[in-house]
Amino acid sequence: MRSDRRPTSVLVTGANGRLGSAAAERLRAAGFLVHARTRSELDIADAEGVRETVSALRPDVIVNAAAYTNVARAPSEPEALRRANVEGPAVLAACAARFDARLVHFSTDYVFSGGGLKSHRESDPRRPAGAYGRSKALGEARIELSGARYWIVRIGWLHGAGNDFVVRVLDQALAGKAIVMRRNQWGRPTSYDAVARLSAALCGHPEVAGGGSAVFHFGQAGACVSRFGWAQFVLRCAAEITPDRADIFLGAARRMRGVTLFDPERPENCRLALRDLEACLGIRADALSPSWRDDVSASVAARLGAHARGSVESA
Ligand SMILES: NC(=O)C1=CN([C@@H]2O[C@H](COP(=O)(O)OP(=O)(O)OC[C@H]3O[C@@H](n4cnc5c(N)ncnc54)[C@H](OP(=O)(O)O)[C@@H]3O)[C@@H](O)[C@H]2O)C=CC1
């Protein structure tokens, strides 16, 4: 938080989204002056609309949580993809540069092609293989060329809102379906809330108002895991949390079939090295949020609680 009288003001775009809503909530709770804008209030690819909004609000920080995130549909919707993930970030960056705001932009592990076993460093070249990853990589590049002060934060495998991976695994188990799960995709599950906390840490960082620009990786503490390993963990948590249904969840875990899938849209190696955020800004991922296992367990409990209350919407 700044030391002068005015609270740091933050424009949050994509505020109806899963990360946007979590970030706006955390930022408000931390005392920032938050201007949250949904897509219908502010289309980030609308240069004129963004210019008017930024010019009127004069935010210290723009947190861009708006994006096209449907990985499966991305190849068949190139225009919507380009607008949200390439043009939008470029428009926001141009306005950040013009009105001297810091842009905090979220990107993804899918900007890497996913070969090899080593964790990707921030400095590794972007080599996206799929349409969504390509669009996010182009968005990063447009920001880097804009002259704005930016922090690009690459994250991956988010859960804790909407029809996420945790929900889909639990729902399959509860429906008695035989789960078929990919073994050859490795990453680090990270909760929306952990990224929302990071947003607050970044907006309150002493270097937010000056300082340089950088790309950072963020994920929760704990070793990377395969999709198969993550799904097994989800089901074991579910069995512990609801002992009366332990048979269902442990049975689903036992019967789960591991498969090797080659999907150009979804890289195999999503491991992100996490050192730079601490080295450059002194922000330690493990100090900011619990390990991924704790937050996955919380996501499982939230979903099972919703089931128990009968408040689960049909997908
Ligand atoms: N989900 C994940 O696992 C991961 C996400 N990320 C990144 O995190 C960020 C947030 O993702 P997440 O919250 O999961 O995504 P969501 O899909 O939940 O939210 C994205 C939001 O952006 C809005 N939006 C889309 N296009 C525009 C536009 N042109 N102008 C303004 N708003 C727009 C959407 O509006 P509407 O509701 O109307 O569609 C939606 O509210 C994204 O940058 C994403 O790439 C990175 C790694 C993993």
Ligand SMILES: Cc1cn([C@H]2C[C@H](O)[C@@H](COP(=O)(O)OP(=O)(O)O[C@H]3O[C@@H](C)C(=O)[C@@H](O)[C@H]3O)O2)c(=O)[nH]c1=O
């Ligand atoms: C539910 C399920 C998933 N899977 C595997 C396939 C695939 O590799 C992965 C798909 O899960 P999702 O659909 O949640 O994954 P996906 O939509 O690819 O998630 C991605 O979203 C975008 C926005 C990102 O930026 C990435 O970091 C990543 O989180 O899990 C199975 O094999 N079986 C299953 O039953």
